[in-house]
Amino acid sequence: MTPFKKAYEKVIRYEGGYANDPNDGGGETYKGIARNFHPNWAGWLIIDDLKKNADSRRIIDESESLLEPYVERFYLENYWRKIRGDALPSLIAEELFEQSVNLGISVSVKHLQTSLNIIAKGDVLAIDGKFGPHTFKMALDLLQGNNIKICYNLLNILQGSRYINLMKENIKYRKYIGWFTRVNIYKEDRGC
Secondary structure, three states: OHHHHHHHHHOOOOOOEEEEEEOOOOOEEEHHEEEEOOOOOOOOHHHHHOHHHHOOOHHHHOOOOHHHHHHHHHHHHHHHHHHHHHOHHHHHHHHHHHHHHHHHHHHHHHHHHHHHHHHHHHOOOOOOOOOOHHHHHHHHHOOOOHHHHHHHHHHHHHHHHHHHHHHHHHHHHHHHHHHHHHOOOOOOOOOO
């Protein structure tokens, strides 16, 4: 299985099917692809055609095999390639991909930059959310051995902190408490 396919299969389980939540700024969504943010995604043409039926939500959900190639290509092109997932250690690539899908690439890269600064024991990277050549080089240089597990945990801690702050700032986000299932910590099996 390719690194992307493995990461994709982990992420897509969080993304559900068709939804149109009036409280979601992304509006109509399918498998996490928000129409308001990605109106030109090719899958919307298929979904619009399927919505012409009386029981459109059921029909859309049952049309997963028809839409799957469009969804997978969307995530490959819009997230995986932009974070250079094939070049990063798999544990970090998978986590950065998952956070990029849920929080946006800029936020996830800020989490990576913050984590790399902590591992480097100094502010060597600007926290600008851009996955440029300096961030990429630092990731390749620092993410080896035990630093991979440390970075993974830091990324997840920052992700959880982001959710807490969103929910403290605006009560409407509390209905998304399920976001916390995305936060994981790598633990060594230490026995008891």
